[in-house]
Amino acid sequence: MKKRIIIIEDNSSIREGFSAVLDTVESYEVVNLYGNCEDALANIEQDNPDIVLMDIELPGMDGIAGTTRIKKQLPNCIVLIITVLEDSEKVFRSLCAGAGGYIVKNSNISEIVQNIDEALAGGAPMSLSIAKMVVQSFRQQQDSPLTERETEVLQSIAEGKSYSKIALDLFVSKETIRTHIKNIYRKLEVSSKADAIKIANSNKWVTGRPL
Amino acid sequence: MIPEKLIHYFLTPAMRNQLHPEYDQVRTIVSGTIVATALLLILPIPLFFFPPPLIGYYALAFLGICTLLSLKFYGIYWPPLILALLTSYFVIVTDTLETGAIDSPAVTTLYLLLLTGFWFNRKIGLVMIGLNIIAITIIFYSVPEASGQSLYAVVSHIVLTIFFGAFFWFVQEQHDAARLQIREQQHIRIDLLNRAVKDRTQQLSTMRQNLASDFHDETGNMLSAITRQAAMLRLKLKDNPSVIPVVDNIISNSDQLYASSRDFLWSVNNNSDDPQELFAYLTSFGQVFYNQFDIAFSVNSAINSGNESAQLEPFAARHIIFIFKEAMTNVAKHARAAEVVLEMSVYPKHISIALQDDGSWKEPDKESQHNGLMNMQKRSKDNGFKLNVYGSPRGTRLQLDAPVHFTIVE
Numbered sequence: 243m244k245k246r247i248i249i250i251e252d253n254s255s256i257r258e259g260f261s262a263v264l265d266t267v268e269s270y271e272v273v274n275l276y277g278n279c280e281d282a283l284a285n286i287e288q289d290n291p292d293i294v295l296m297d298i299e300l301p302g303m304d305g306i307a308g309t310t311r312i313k314k315q316l317p318n319c320i321v322l323i324i325t326v327l328e329d330s331e332k333v334f335r336s337l338c339a340g341a342g343g344y345i346v347k348n349s350n351i352s353e354i355v356q357n358i359d360e361a362l363a364g365g366a367p368m369s370l371s372i373a374k375m376v377v378q379s380f381r382q383q384q385d386s387p388l389t390e391r392e393t394e395v396l397q398s399i400a401e402g403k404s405y406s407k408i409a410l411d412l413f414v415s416k417e418t419i420r421t422h423i424k425n426i427y428r429k430l431e432v433s434s435k436a437d438a439i440k441i442a443n444s445n446k447w448v449t450g451r452p453l
Numbered sequence: 454m455i456p457e458k459l460i461h462y463f464l465t466p467a468m469r470n471q472l473h474p475e476y477d478q479v480r481t482i483v484s485g486t487i488v489a490t491a492l493l494l495i496l497p498i499p500l501f502f503f504p505p506p507l508i509g510y511y512a513l514a515f516l517g518i519c520t521l522l523s524l525k526f527y528g529i530y531w532p533p534l535i536l537a538l539l540t541s542y543f544v545i546v547t548d549t550l551e552t553g554a555i556d557s558p559a560v561t562t563l564y565l566l567l568l569t570g571f572w573f574n575r576k577i578g579l580v581m582i583g584l585n586i587i588a589i590t591i592i593f594y595s596v597p598e599a600s601g602q603s604l605y606a607v608v609s610h611i612v613l614t615i616f617f618g619a620f621f622w623f624v625q626e627q628h629d630a631a632r633l634q635i636r637e638q639q640h641i642r643i644d645l646l647n648r649a650v651k652d653r654t655q656q657l658s659t660m661r662q663n664l665a666s667d668f669h670d671e672t673g674n675m676l677s678a679i680t681r682q683a684a685m686l687r688l689k690l691k692d693n694p695s696v697i698p699v700v701d702n703i704i705s706n707s708d709q710l711y712a713s714s715r716d717f718l719w720s721v722n723n724n725s726d727d728p729q730e731l732f733a734y735l736t737s738f739g740q741v742f743y744n745q746f747d748i749a750f751s752v753n754s755a756i757n758s759g760n761e762s763a764q765l766e767p768f769a770a771r772h773i774i775f776i777f778k779e780a781m782t783n784v785a786k787h788a789r790a791a792e793v794v795l796e797m798s799v800y801p802k803h804i805s806i807a808l809q810d811d812g813s814w815k816e817p818d819k820e821s822q823h824n825g826l827m828n829m830q831k832r833s834k835d836n837g838f839k840l841n842v843y844g845s846p847r848g849t850r851l852q853l854d855a856p857v858h859f860t861i862v863e
Contacts, residue, residue, distance in 0.1 A: 253674050253677075255679075256674065258681075258685065260681060262685040263681070263684055263685070299670060326668075326673030326674060327673065327715070347677035347680075347681075348680050348707075348708060348711050350680075350684070350704070350708075351684055353745075369741055370740050370741075371737060401752070402736035402739065402750075402751065402795075403749075403751045404740050404743040404748065404749060404751070406743070406744075406750070407750055407751045409749075410749050410792075416747075
């Protein structure tokens with residue numbers, strides 16, 4: 243069955259650009275495009291997406307709050323953040339809100355498809371600066387929910403090692419590394435849920451940008 | 454005239470700070486004591502042939518040395534100085550008594566002593582007016598057959614002492630007031646400058662933040678839109694092979710512009726002259742880049758801790774980034790490497806960044822248009838870096854040495 247995808251992005255060129263690229267992939271179906279979270283949320287039940295590509299800076303509700311809302315309604319849906327810079331603090335906050343990964347807006351076609359396939363297979367990319375933020379976030383808690391292996395993987399990414407290098411060092415496959423990263427993201431979401439709700443509340447679901 | 458080093462030698466480390474409130478006073482005492490001690494050791498020699506003993510002068514010189522040493526080791530100077538003062542009175546009074554009491558020319562030395570006192574400190578001078586009067590009185594009464602003539606001499610000496618004392622006191626006060634005023638003006642100017650620098654720094658950091666958010670909201674999105682639209686165009690034109698290269702060119706140009714804007718933005722928005730920050734940026738790039746391939750990438754840096762931090766020349770970071778991005782791309786393209794290591798070492802005068810791979814070194818083709826290495830060499834030469842490439846069948850090492858200077862981090 244084709245994977246259902248919706249795209250939430252206020253820049254129409256980027257939105258349509260992504261859509262055109264994804265339409266060429268046999269196993270994907272782009273079901274709807276939205277310029278803001280509010281419209282997307284109104285149709286979320288009918289669209290019933292497997293994947294949401296979500297911009298962060300949006301008119302009205304921002305992508306971070308939008309991710310929280312979508313994950314609440316469709317827990318199995320994978321939200322992927324599309325972003326200009328992969329190492330911003332906002333990307334980290336979206337990951338805390340439950341996003342399963344991110345795609346750099348400037349990526350080429352094969353990178354985009356690879357990223358989505360990996361996300362569907364359960365893996366997700368993690369950059370050095372995001373890893374550092376994740377390390378810090380877990381360090382603030384008294385009992386880390388991470389297993390020893392997950393901690394090793396996270397530590398290695400924060401040290402700048404590539405997946406292949408980590409796989410070599412830990413005698414596991416690259417796929418296993420990706421699974422660990424997915425679990426780290428999931429635990430991050432669980433452990434920072436309280437924080438995410440706080441952020442969402444303080445934003446009152448709406449950022450200050452005039453419509 | 455006295456070397457600064459010699460004066461500072463006798464000051465405690467805390468006192469060497471020119472902003473120390475007592476610096477002026479202590480400096481005067483040190484330089485005065487050095488001069489006085491030296492003169493006291495040399496000048497009495499001609500007097501050696503006359504009857505009065507010279508022991509007093511050498512006692513004073515000894516006390517001068519004591520003052521200097523006690524200042525150096527304990528930071529105190531009052532006890533030996535007061536002792537020296539009292540000894541001076543003793544020497545002058547005995548000298549006077551031996552050379553004709555109140556009529557002796559040695560009495561005038563008391564005025565000079567008074568001047569010295571005022572020169573050190575106004576309060577000491579004031580006390581010394583009293584001490585001078587006491588000394589004169591002692592000299593007068595030490596001689597039993599004091600006559601009316603001598604009484605006149607005593608009174609005139611006392612009047613002159615008070616006159617000179619008051620005069621010195623007044624002059625000194627004016628001098629102090631002027632110095633204080635200059636200091637205050639200096640402080641006002643320093644405060645103004647500080648505020649200007651702070652405002653400027655604030656402006657700069659706001660500008661940097663605006664640049665960053667502008668890039669994120671505007672430039673970055675715009676460039677992504679170009680890439681996305683070009684990709685769309687490419688899909689639509691896939692049956693028209695003659696235009697595909699043009700579209701590919703648009704995509705690659707927009708990608709390049711995006712990448713170089715990011716590097717530029719990073720270099721203005723971060724402390725890019727700090728080699729550690731630069732190394733972290735290169736690390737981050739290498740990690741994301743090599744994650745695309747089956748190439749093991751890791752980093753290794755020998756960073757010296759401590760309160761000193763190395764600083765690259767301004768604008769050097771951007772060129773180093775360019776060179777290493779090129780090098781990393783070349784390794785992935787040509788070397789067929791399985792493992793790549795990025796290393797950095799910090800030395801007293803330079804930092805050394807190296808990219809080491811285990812692939813096979815390919816001699817650049819002279820005929821072909823491949824001038825990546827030449828570009829790197831030229832960029833290195835223009836910016837004062839040393840670039841060396843050591844190629845072997847078992848791997849390649851590209852090493853760049855860039856000059857740094859050190860600043861103390863407070």
